[in-house]
Amino acid sequence: MALDPVSGSGPSSGGLPFVFFERRELDRLMRLYGQRVASGEWRDYAIAGLAEVAVFSVFRRASEQPAYRIEKRPALARKQGAWSVVGEGGMILRRGHELEQVLKVFEKGKFKVVD
Secondary structure, three states: OOOOOOHHHHHHOOOOOOOOOHHHHHHHHHHHHHHHOOOOOOOEEEEEOOOOOOOEEEEEEOOOOEEEEEEOOOHHOOOOOOOOEEOOOEEEEEEOOOOOHHHHHOOOOOOOOOO
C-alpha cells in the first residue's frame, strides 16, 4: 500500500491527496515543541497526515489524550483560516490564516497550564 510519489495519494484515500505539513511549517512546529520540552511542559508528540487535515499533537504525559492539537485544514483557508489550535477538551483556542499567528497562543503570559 504505497503512496503515489507524485500525487501523494494512496489506495486508502480513494485517490485523494493527503494533507501534510510543508517543511517550513514542520520546522516551526518542531522548534516550538523543543522549547516546551526544554521547559518541562511537553513530553511527546504525534503527527498525522489525513485526507482533510494534518495534525500535530502534543502530550504532557504518556496519555491517550493530547494536551493540544495544531491542525491544518486547507478546505477552511478562505473562510476561518486553515490553522487552528485545539485544547484538551476539543475547544478551539485560536484559529487563523497563518501558522505563526495561531502559535501566538503559546507565548508566555498568554495563559497558564493548570494540572
